[in-house]
Amino acid sequence: MSRATKLHKTSWCALRQFQQYRTKANFSPSIASRNELFAQEQLRQRDAVGRIDKIEVRYLGLPEDVTLVMNNHISTPFNCAQHLSEGHCRRSALALIDGSFPWDMHRPLQESCTLQLLNFNVSEPHVVNKAFWRTCSFMLGAALTRAFKTEANLQLHSFPGPNIKSGSFIHDIVLETQNWQPSKSEMRAISAEMIRLAAQDLRIERLDVQLEIAQEIFKDSKYKSEQLPSIAQQNNGRVSLYRLGDHIDISRGPMVASTHFLGKCTVSAAHKLADEGSAGAFYRIQGVALPCGFKLSHVAYGLLEERSQKLNPARLPHEPFEEQQQFQLS
């Protein structure tokens, strides 16, 4: 096949995907308006930077330590990685600022600092693992939104902080049915949706917004609107939002740079937690995943899958919170 044909094919595929995305965005007006608000706020924050200041970013790591001069409030760790090599851009999942603060790859830097780029194979990968687990929960939300029809009346509730030792990442949802018993093929369909997200290699963007804007974005989501005030209260009136494709959710972050870091993934179980209202119910969707490039025999992975089916003991969504502190979403 000639190169021209190949090029034509790839661009055609990209175009088709784009069209699909567009039709989907048009299909649900609430998602479209959410994205529009998000994009507007992103643009406003970018314009509010005004005069561009330079900062010095000291990069520590391979191939050598260098000092990069970057734009304050505009340049991200990803831009720094672009100065290093394509491999750095591709492999770095998370940045570490001043040797201690985890920072999203696509979040603009605020001041002069030192920068380390982390991947999943570093000797102390706790921070990256946690970010990965959180991203899996976030992606599960996106996958569920794509998988369910509108008749199911799916509402995402929240996802508690990542706990890898529990063996599963989770997302709590509310469905318009009280006796949903998902079959194996249904769970597999949701897993496939996760894999599809990973294959699309979508960037995960972060945006810190004021409470009012967050409330405007989530005005048609009952549960999110309820959670927003107390989240903002703990965070000086600001809420951090994350976007993946057209899916937007609240999260404290940090998350990994892109969806392509998801390798093997299984959405293994859905547990009913409690009834909600007259017709709905809370469900906890659980799964297990590995970063891409990690190889595990199917026997060992089968053990992990089996363990991830047990109900995760994390905080339940319908229980009242004794301490406000605990209400901080992951």
Added chain:
Amino acid sequence: MNQADVTKLISQLRIAVRPNQRNLKNPDGPEGRLLKLRKTVTALMKHERIELYYNRADEARGYAELLISNAIRHGDRHKATMELADYWLLEKQLVHKLFKVLVPRYENYNVSYTRMYKAPRDYPGMYYRQSVLELRGNPYPSLLMDQSQNRNLLHNVLLDEARKEFRRKKLADLVN
């Protein structure tokens, strides 16, 4: 049927071989191609790990596998195998290495004898894909990262927790 089992007549390789050969562009035609491959096979036997263009490596790999496989099957008292080794190995001292070093090493293997990796290509440089071709069990350090030792890696954390939970369950069963 007193027909010979065809599959037993030639060595079955443990790698995927392309149905059609690559011509490996050469002014001398097929002979030039074979000379190229003989040089590669010789270098592989000599150095045990070489870096070269993907196409040439993939093409030479099948011949190297076949050579080792035949050497293991027939031993050094077999005329045809000796001729084969004589043909593929341009440096004749490597014939001794083949039968005295490589055959004992690979006798009990149940995987392929060679291993191939994709390697990054120089930028800017030739467009051709690069690869690394090596004999298994070579004395060099591994090219792949060891992901089993660091217990903090994600899959190891998950496996360790699964193991702990299993032990706790066993202990609880013992007590009851």
